[in-house]
Amino acid sequence: MKKQLLTLAFLPVLFAGIYGQAKPQPKPETQKDDTNQSELETFQGRSGSVIIKSYNNSGSITMRGGVLDFSVTELKDASAASLKIKGVLIELTPNDKYASSSRIFLEYKEIDGLLKGIEYIKKVDKTITVLENFEATYKTKDGLGLTVFNDSGNTLSLSVRVGRIGAKTVFAELVKLDEIYAIIQTAKTKLDELK
DSSP states (O other), rough: OOOHHHHHHHHHHHHHHHHHHSSSSOOOOHHHHHHHOHHHHHTTTTOOEEEEEEEEEEEEEEEEEEEEEEEEEEETTTTEEEEEEEEEEEEEEEETTOOOEEEEEGGGGGGHHHHHHHHTTTOOOOOOSSSSSEEEEETTTTTTTEEEOOOOOOEEEEEEEOSSSTTTEEEETTTHHHHHHHHHHHHHHHHHHHH
16 A cells, blocks of 8 residues: 555656656746847946936927926947937926826937828828728837827827836827927937037
């Protein structure tokens, strides 16, 4: 009886060993996937260097739910003048005094695409679909999302989402899209002046 109990107790261990070896084991993660990082995240992640950040406020827009602030921004590695990035920092500060703000970095190389995207979505209307409601959205790599949408009365409105994790969203009349366009265009002109 004792021998049978030992045999029965040993069988699960034996089968676990056999099946455990046959099953491929997952490989440990050795590298972090940086494909979704913005230039700013990659640059600020550099170690062993002094990073110099300079910026100018480019404008603010008050919307329902918060304020959008735009700043022309340049980051340089003090040890190598050729290592630098530039773009526009966009920060959304909610009206709720207890809520944290959310910010994104609009890379310089994304600005032309954003301006074209704004030109397109500000012209959309009910004729783009046979369905009752629609949304037209343009997104940037770091998490700026601009959406034009209609309501049940077919009035067009704008939503602006800033951030990826913990993103904040504000709303406004469609005319605010023209203000965003003008500020981004002015910021691009300023960035073009940087050597």
